[in-house]
Amino acid sequence: MITLDALIDQGLFACPRCGSSVRHESASWRCSNAACHYAKNPFPVVSGKPALVDFEKSVLDVGRLRATEGASVMRRKRRLPRPLLRLLEGRNRVAPLAVARMLELLHRDAAEANRRPRILVVGGGTIGSGVETLYSDPDVDLIAFDVYESPVVQFIGDGHAIPLADGSVDGVVVQAVLAYVLEPWVVAQEIHRVLRDDGVVFAATPFMQQVCEGAYDFTRFTDTGLRWLFRGFERIESGAVAGAGTALLWSLGYFARALTRSLPVSRIVQLAFFWLRHMDRFLDPRYAIDAASGVFFLGRKTARPIAQGDIAKYYQGGFPAG
Ligand SMILES: [Zn+2]
Numbered sequence: 001m002i003t004l005d006a007l008i009d010q011g012l013f014a015c016p017r018c019g020s021s022v023r024h025e026s027a028s029w030r031c032s033n034a035a036c037h038y039a040k041n042p043f044p045v046v047s048g049k050p051a052l053v054d055f056e057k058s059v060l061d062v063g064r065l066r067a068t069e070g071a072s073v074m075r076r077k078r079r080l081p082r083p084l085l086r087l088l089e090g091r092n093r094v095a096p097l098a099v100a101r102m103l104e105l106l107h108r109d110a111a112e113a114n115r116r117p118r119i120l121v122v123g124g125g126t127i128g129s130g131v132e133t134l135y136s137d138p139d140v141d142l143i144a145f146d147v148y149e150s151p152v153v154q155f156i157g158d159g160h161a162i163p164l165a166d167g168s169v170d171g172v173v174v175q176a177v178l179a180y181v182l183e184p185w186v187v188a189q190e191i192h193r194v195l196r197d198d199g200v201v202f203a204a205t206p207f208m209q210q211v212c213e214g215a216y217d218f219t220r221f222t223d224t225g226l227r228w229l230f231r232g233f234e235r236i237e238s239g240a241v242a243g244a245g246t247a248l249l250w251s252l253g254y255f256a257r258a259l260t261r262s263l264p265v266s267r268i269v270q271l272a273f274f275w276l277r278h279m280d281r282f283l284d285p286r287y288a289i290d291a292a293s294g295v296f297f298l299g300r301k302t303a304r305p306i307a308q309g310d311i312a313k314y315y316q317g318g319f320p321a322g
Contacts, residue, residue, distance in 0.1 A: 002118075002141040004049065004154045012143075012168045016054040016161035024050075047149045051156040052163035059182060059216075060147055060158055068148060087274045088249070094241045095130025095175065098202045098298045101236065103137060105200055105300075106170050116141050120169040120194065122159050122187070123177035125150035131173060143169065159187040167196040178205040178229070179220060180213045188229045195301045201233055204296040207240075208247035210254045223295045227314050231306040233299030239316060240292035243280035247293040249273055287318035 007013070013022035020033035022043070029050040031038035044051045046065050053060050106117035117140055121128075124144030127135055134142055135152070143164075145157040157163050159174075159181055172191045178184040191201055205226060211217045221229065227238060252273050257266035280288065289295070306314070 001135065001152065002143060002154070006141075007143065007154055012164050013052065013155075014163055014165045016052055016158065016163045017057075019166075021165070022050075022052060022163065046156060049149055049153065049155050053156065053158050054161050058158045058160065060156075065148070065156065084271065088270055088277070089129075090242070090246075090277055092130035092241070094239075094296055095128065095202075095204060096133065098204075098237065098296060099131050099134055099173070101298060102171050102173075102200045102202050103133070103140070105236075107139065109170065109198070117170045118143065118168070119171040119173065120144070120162075120164070122162070122172060122174040122191065123147075123180075124173070125153050127152060128173070128175040131175060134173065159190060162190045162194050164194045166193055167199075169194050169199065170196055171200045171202075173202050175202070175204045176206070178203065178226075179209075180216050180218065182218060184219055184221075185229060188232075192232045192301060197301060197303070199301045200236075200298070201230060201301070202296070202298050203230060204241055204294060207292050207295050208244075209250060209293055221295060223289045223292065223317065224311065224315050226295050226297050228306070228311050230297050230299055231311070232302065233297070234302045235314075236298045236300060238297040238299075239285070239295065240289050241294035241296050242277070242292065243283050243288035244291035244293075245276040245279035245283065247291055249276040250293065252276075284318065286316065290317040290319065 008024050011021065015022055015031040015033065015036060015038055017038055018031060018033050018036045020031050020036060023030050023032050029043040029045065033039055044062055044065065046069050051065055055062050110117040119134060119140055119142050121144040123146050125146030125148055134140065144153045145155050146153050147156065147158060149156060159177065160183060172195055174191060178187060181187050195201065203226065205221050207220055207222060223239060249270060253266045253270040256269040257263060
């Protein structure tokens with residue numbers, strides 16, 4: 001990962017309110033535009049990291065951020081022993097392939113331009129499933145932010161107003177984030193903005209999944225819905241992350257939970273039906289897309305977005321045309 005100091009030296013930070021550059025002087029972070037609110041009111045610093053957030057237009061709350069100061073933790077603690085968790089969740093087979101493809105493309109572009117690829121992880125406070133190689137690649141400048149402080153972020157930010165300059169990164173990874181933001185289309189526009197021309201995005205998001213982030217869980221996407229969200233990108237690959245068997249397994253667990261109000265009972269039911277997940281490999285991929293547990297999109301930024309009249313032609317599922 002690139003250090004915060006190196007990021008400051010590269011002058012990539014932009015004010016989340018007005019887009020002007022952000023100045024870092026004597027431990028204070030301010031907008032360089034004298035007319036901006038954040039010129040006189042510096043951005044807060046939480047555990048040594050700037051919170052570059054326009055708090056008037058964010059669900060993020062400066063008081064809550066301050067309350068967690070010093071309690072830097074990796075979220076999503078495991079509730080089950082690892083072997084049982086592996087039985088239920090399996091291995092993410094899509095993300096490692098998509099990330100490998102992204103790295104291959106960006107390394108090739110970077111070699112031609114004689115520089116290192118710069119990749120941004122939106123919602124990168126926890127290292128996502130199957131994207132570990134991004135973090136271990138010594139030839140990538142990796143930038144990560146999230147709505148909370150963690151050892152693997154350089155700053156705190158809100159995806160609705162990414163505090164980076166236009167065209168400042170070569171790749172963006174946004175995994176298990178778009179369902180948990182209020183306005184995913186705004187976040188997708190921001191990703192498009194911070195990517196350079198021909199930059200690469202990898203997005204993965206839940207489709208047939210129950211609420212899993214409580215009060216901060218807002219939206220689900222079909223495969224076609226995710227394609228429309230990233231209409232300003234040329235498709236490299238897209239489809240289901242996990243199929244209908246995985247979706248059914250989680251549905252049974254949530255059904256048992258609703259019936260008994262018991263998380264342990266829900267877990268026992270899921271463990272009894274863990275084999276459903278393995279049925280995914282026998283499903284027709286077209287029908288699996290219509291009932292997938294999650295969907296993904298890998299694409300390159302383009303100046304020619306898909307038109308409204310053309311989006312239906314994209315459909316990859318099993319329903320007959322017409
Ligand atoms: Zn500003």
